[in-house]
Amino acid sequence: MAIPDPFSFLQDLVWEDIPADVQDFARLLLLDLLGVGLAGTGTDLHKIVQRYASRNLRGACSVLFCDASLSPEGAALLGAMTIDAIDAHDGHRLTKGHVGCAVLPALLAAVSDCEVPLSGHHFLTLLVAGYEIGSRAGMALHQTACDYHTSGAWNAITAAALSAHVMGLSETAFAHAIGIAEYHGPRSQMMRVIDHPTMLKDGSGWGSMAGVAAAYLAAEGFTGAPAVSVMEDEVQSHWSTLGQDWETMHQYLKAFPVCRWAQPAVQAALDLQKRYNFAASDIAGVQVKTFSEGTRLWTGIPETTEQAQYAIGFPVAAALVRGEVGLPEISEQAFADPELRAVLDATRFEATAEYDAKFPAERWADISVKLQSGTVLSGGPTTAKGDPETQLTREEIIVKFHHLGRAVCAADHLKEIEAAVFALDGTTVSFQRLCDLIFRAPCRV
Template structure:
């Protein structure tokens, strides 16, 4: 299935060359933005039930004290990556990349930070390694999507593990052959399917943590001398052949390499204003726009019609036994937006999931395929059109092409700070939030990780 000979080796060469160059100023700032968004989500997730369960596993299975698992103390690099990666995805607050439908920070940052602490690496090297790994992960996800999703795979772990392996390979200063072996080994770790959707399984949270851990293992094994297929991307039995199939044959090599090192696709990641699946955000934005423009009260609504792209229509579940089910439910989040005028983390609590007004309005929500939205997603938009019919017969329509937080509808640094404060102030207070924000904007070392960890653990002991 090769459409470009030596594709994996060419990418490995780029990784080595790029690792020896400073980041462009706009990329440096963007990675710091991503760092703040990521760590706020990690801290907020670290006190949840999924984090506790994975923490028990880490305490049983991993020994060491080289790296910080925020909210859980020191452990091995593998254990820290597993926990921090899980927590990075733990409340659905993590940014993402629309063309690839994946979340690079929750896989790559935890792997980089764990190894950087273990090996005593800090400063610009950490940011460069992170940027390279996330750039590669986004491109791999883009090259395979939506074929990979249509084959039931979760892009964040299956593409993310390559980004984590590449980033750690940069920290380990592997040569091009070593990087190619690390990528080849990562191909044997790529895993994660969407069967959690619609059920009560929480394994989705675990996927980035597993990929972060496995990315470290891939690079570490390559450094130790184990070889992997250096044709993992282009090979007949390689990643794209297995995960994208015939749908991926026409464009995957071009997507991986076009403008590589000059056009950073990572600059086109989005930030989430709402802690739920990104596929739902366009509809939420549309409901809020109608609500605000018409001073609409939820009691006046007769029905809500949501037209969107096909993958988003799969998120029409109405079973709300868990927080995750609610975070993946278009009918629920649209109803919350209509009733409360916002969608925040507290809106996914059991009391809200059982709120009679919200549940009744959720039953009045229909989700359908919008052909124009389907034609746009994922390459040019993430659209949703909402039509609200009121009890007095009005039909109020609003269409969103790009939800808030996309690069074409960006979230400001100030709003990003507000988001971070909203996530962490309940745990670590305003002073702790201020310290976290300043540490990310002025990032140079990972020393503040232990302070953040201690603050989160102090909160955990009081709840």
């Protein structure tokens, strides 16, 4: 039996072939990405990249949550970096990264540039295809590369595949496109930005841009080497299930706008606070046990939102003191909170062999709080909600969308976007309606 390949998969896949639960979840993934993207427009990162792209990457493409017109590469870069500006978007455990963040902007850029009249169902079909291809490309790259690269490294392949398909490239040109993307994709080392959190984030913006550029280069006749993470025999176990096992359903969603590695500890802290309802002044010390990669996250007082999002200490302190971790807890106003700073100073972190053995397929943590009275409160082993086994409900995802968006967008506009996502159907009008709402800066009044 022939191994399914991305080119044929994209050519053959239709909405009716996608299982109903995958169809439903695709809408929720889309809504979640849009909510995170809206929140991202309020960051300095978004403003910087918008200024850069408006000066250097001008064109005729519509751009996610922006009034500018950019080249396809510029639209992909700005869109993906805007979503990545808030670390609240979907992810996949075995890729140790994120698919949707780069895929959605690349797909929208290609569709806008090529002026393809997609129906709502066709658009969702391509989005699902992106999750299927991206998840496999990520797992395959981790299998074939010795270093731990950011999501941009393998999402360049996904962005190239979707762009090449929308552009109608031949099978040969398609193969060159993903080969160019794999070669030129950002092989950025993930642990560098874990140790030094900055606006580099997960490389998704550069990967999305590199993938789109690869497709346009291939369209002009530029050639690339075979994509190892797609073509090599050793990775075919990943691709053999394309169109059979739906990796879309294996995406996790985040309840908090911080790195997934911190979320088990945050959830454990929230659970303990809810159970015992202690005050910040009651806390004498905190012990967090988790996996080694989690302890590499930022443990000091953040100076930027990027440090706060790639932290484990500050969000745990926020969970214990405030009983919640949302956008206010990763903002500069929170960094000066004396209660948060005091609890953070009293918090210690430890990696355990038990939790290391479960990573990356599972991420666990437990927490104990010593009170001023000498009493020690302990929670059991905890994993974060939002994993495929503990997925957020439809209602929770919708609430998250509105919570993220309300800081920058009027409530009526948010309701219109939500309605448009769930109204995507077999007509082109339904997709155009969504485009009219998201291809512009957020409506703040």
